[in-house]
Amino acid sequence: MELLMPGLGLIFWMTVSFGFVLLILKKYAWKPILNVLNKREKELAKSFSDAKRIEYEMSQLATIKTTKIAEAEKIHDQIIAKAKEEAEAIVIEARERAREEARIIAEKSDELIENYKKAAILELKNQLSALSMDIAEKIINEEFSDRERNARYVNKLLKSVAEN
Amino acid sequence: MHLGHLFMNPKALLIVFTTITISVFSVNDTIAGEQDNISEAENPEMKFDARKVIVDHVLDSYDWHLFDVGEREFSIHLPVILLYEGRLFIFSSKRFDHGYATYKGFRLAKEGPMKGRAIRVLDDGITPDVQASTIYDFSLTKNSAAVIVASALLCMLFISVGRKYREADIYATPTGLPLFFEPLILFVRDQIAILAIGPHKYKPFMPYLLTAFFFIFLNNLLGLVPFFPGGANVTGNISVTFVLAMFTFFTTHWYANKTYWQHMFNMPGVPMFLKFPIPILPVIEMVGALIKPFVLMIRLFANITAGHMVILSLTSLIFVLGSVSLLLGYAISPLTVIFLIFLNFLKILVAFLQAYIFTLFSAFFFGMAVPDPEH
Known part of the structure; x- marks a missing residue:
């Protein structure tokens, strides 16, 4: 029974001591400790969620990157194909044009050659006729210079005509 | 749910065990006490009262026992602070001499619910004063x-x-x-x-x-x-x-x-x-x-x-x-x-x-x- 008898003095001292400890520790221990613990946990949670978010964003970026690369490759291929096509077209056109020009040049040169030829032939004809005239003149002169021979030739001719 | 836990306490077993132990000791004590009545007078040191030792150790007290060297007991005598009939009594617990002395009409109760605490005694210095008014005991026990x-x-x-x-x-x-x-x-x-x-x-x-x-x-x-x-x-x-x-x-x-x-x-x-x-x-x-x-x-x-x-x-x-x-x-x-x-x-x-x-x-x-x- 004596165990269950509360003591007034002990109740008094206990209330005072415990109340004092409660107030002192609340201010000087629990508040700073819990603040630091809460802050640390908040920071850690924030860092963790940040890391998660960054990881997610990174994965997003990676998918974006691969799609972008694929797109770029596609565009690249397209550009190259187009360029090839265009180059071929240009080459073909150039060739066509060259051929045409060559043909035109050839035609013109043919014409020119023809003209020159004609001119040359004409010149040749002229010169030939002049030359033959000269020759003829000279021959005639030569022929008429030898009177004896001429007389003989005329005799011969007169003889043949007379025989006929 | 919460009240269920109160009774599911594993320590309940220990309490039961202790109660049995204590009661066994009490029985031994009374038997031993009856037998030792004669021998106690001849050789009081031979008697060992387990129940008293246990309860005294578990209870609060006015002095803080440190150790014994042979017959000498070393303890810190804490102050006794009593408010009785509007008067304040402050004195060292040494005055009680472990319950053997009466000081200013106060003495440690030997038994009952107030065991070990200061009570008012009659002029003979031993008999508890049942008519005494309440003692407000603020002692630093x-x-x-x-x-x-x-x-x-x-x-x-x-x-x-x-x-x-x-x-x-x-x-x-x-x-x-x-x-x-x-x-x-x-x-x-x-x-x-x-x-x-x-x-x-x-x-x-x-x-x-x-x-x-x-x-x-x-x-x-x-x-x-x-x-x-x-x-x-x-x-x-x-x-x-x-x-x-x-x-x-x-x-x-x-x-x-x-x-x-x-x-x-x-x-x-x-x-x-x-x-x-x-x-x-x-x-x-x-x-x-x-x-x-x-x-x-x-x-x-x-x-x-x-x-x-x-x-x-x-x-x-x-x-x-x-x-x-x-x-x-x-x-x-x-x-x-x-x-x-x-x-x-x-x-x-x-x-x-x-x-x-x-x-x-x-x-x-x-x-x-x-x-x-x-x-």
Whole structure:
């Protein structure tokens, strides 16, 4: 029974001591400790969620990157194909044009050659006729210079005509 | 759910065991007492009263016994402070001479519910004065002194821990004292406060829960230390547990919200005749509110006292058997010591467990005091 008898003095001292400890520790221990613990946990949670978010964003970026690369490759291929096509077209056109020009040049040169030829032939004809005239003149002169021979030739001719 | 836990206490077994042990010793004591009546006169030292030793060790006292050297007893004589008939009496407990002397009409009661405390005696200096008016005893007893020592220790410890936290970088790995106490503080926060009160409401209760937890834990541990400044049965004293329970009670009702009070005085969804004109339900609710701290008080007191009693009983066993036969006393000693070592380990566990249970149930009561409003 004596165990269950509360003591007034002990109740008094206990209330005072415990109340004092409660107030002192609340201010000087629990508040700073819990603040630091809460802050640390908040920071850690924030860092963790940040890391998660960054990881997610990174994965997003990676998918974006691969799609972008694929797109770029596609565009690249397209550009190259187009360029090839265009180059071929240009080459073909150039060739066509060259051929045409060559043909035109050839035609013109043919014409020119023809003209020159004609001119040359004409010149040749002229010169030939002049030359033959000269020759003829000279021959005639030569022929008429030898009177004896001429007389003989005329005799011969007169003889043949007379025989006929 | 919570009340179920109160009775599922594994320490209940220990209490039963202790009760049996004590009653066995009491029987032995009375038998031995009758037989020894003759021999006691011849050789009073031969008598060993186990029950007296145990109860004296568990009870509070006016002086703090340190050790004995031969026949000489060394103790700290604490001040006795008595308020009697409007007069204040302050004197050293040395005046009582361990209950053998009367001082200014006060003497230590030898038996009864006031055993070991100052009572008024008649002029003959021995007979208790039954007609005397109440003595208001504010003495700084052994347990009071132990409470103050523990409080000082607690303040010193946690102020230094708190200072380290104030200075430290928040990401710094705790070292030294914080390294030891941080897991315990987190345990109280996560496994007691947040669990029992809820993550949004636990904050105002944290200082009390932490203080109560560490106060009980430290005092439980100090109670296991057999020499000064330990050895006082602080948490196994009904006054101490009463004050702790009262703190829980007042904290509960200080923070109690509207829903709690409505449930106490005007429980919604219950027929009116249960509340008016005879307030059956409010009375039941109020009794319930008082039983909660009462149970806290009794549980802590009984568990710690029971533990102390088991240890003391086992120690006494050596002397009880030794007084029968010296050989028997020696024979039983090794067995007792082995069992005592085991029990001390158990009591370290119990020291933690009881601090945890007291704090957890306090937290449950706080949680019940701040319910969410009815939907």
